[in-house]
């Protein structure tokens with residue numbers, strides 16, 4: 692098989708702090724649906740760390756899905772890790788294999804919200820709320836504003852550069868994400884300040 696592994700430097704840097712949070716958030720068994728998995732470096736690292744879970748990686752980009760497959764092969768995880776597939780979070784309802792849905796125990800979304808438009812952010816939350824069972828978590832990680840304000844000068848520059856690349860992109864406000872989540876039956880469980888001006892947001896599906 693051709694080696695299509697991509698390497699994202701930021702992904703390698705933030706893996707450990709994210710894993711530390713996930714440790715206290717993820718259920719013990721079931722399938723974690725990860726959207727926008729990117730290179731797949733998080734996916735394989737978290738699959739190794741949480742062997743009783745099945746880590747279902749997905750991404751919009753076929754190039755990234757190929758990278759995820761290559762990482763799975765490289766790490767020798769083919770027997771325990773599901774085959775990654777293309778999932779576009781902007782298409783409602785999400786196109787998921789039917790047998791996957793009942794096994795979903797958590798949804799993970801890392802570094803997507805700032806590089807997609809606001810409607811797709813909302814849809815990601817709405818679809819997660821539809822798919823998750825009672826008490827199951829939605830974990831979102833990335834750079835965010837708090838109460839409409841940037842938390843660092845670096846984020847001000849980053850936000851500007853994102854909007855220059857695409858006017859529909861940009862750093863979102865935690866409170867806006869909370870309003871959407873709370874309106875669709877996801878309660879805010881934890882908001883954790885992370886290294887490099889990022890946050891982990893943990894929502895759980897209400898009964």
Ligand SMILES: C[S@@+](CC[C@H](N)C(=O)[O-])C[C@H]1O[C@@H](n2cnc3c(N)ncnc32)[C@H](O)[C@@H]1O
Nearest residue numbers: 702727728729750751752778779780781801802
């Ligand atoms: C900044 S990268 C983050 C990748 C990975 N989660 C990480 O943190 O390394 C954003 C990812 O979102 C994916 N993406 C963008 N729009 C998407 C969409 N509509 N549906 C699913 N994935 C999308 C991109 O292909 C890319 O892999």
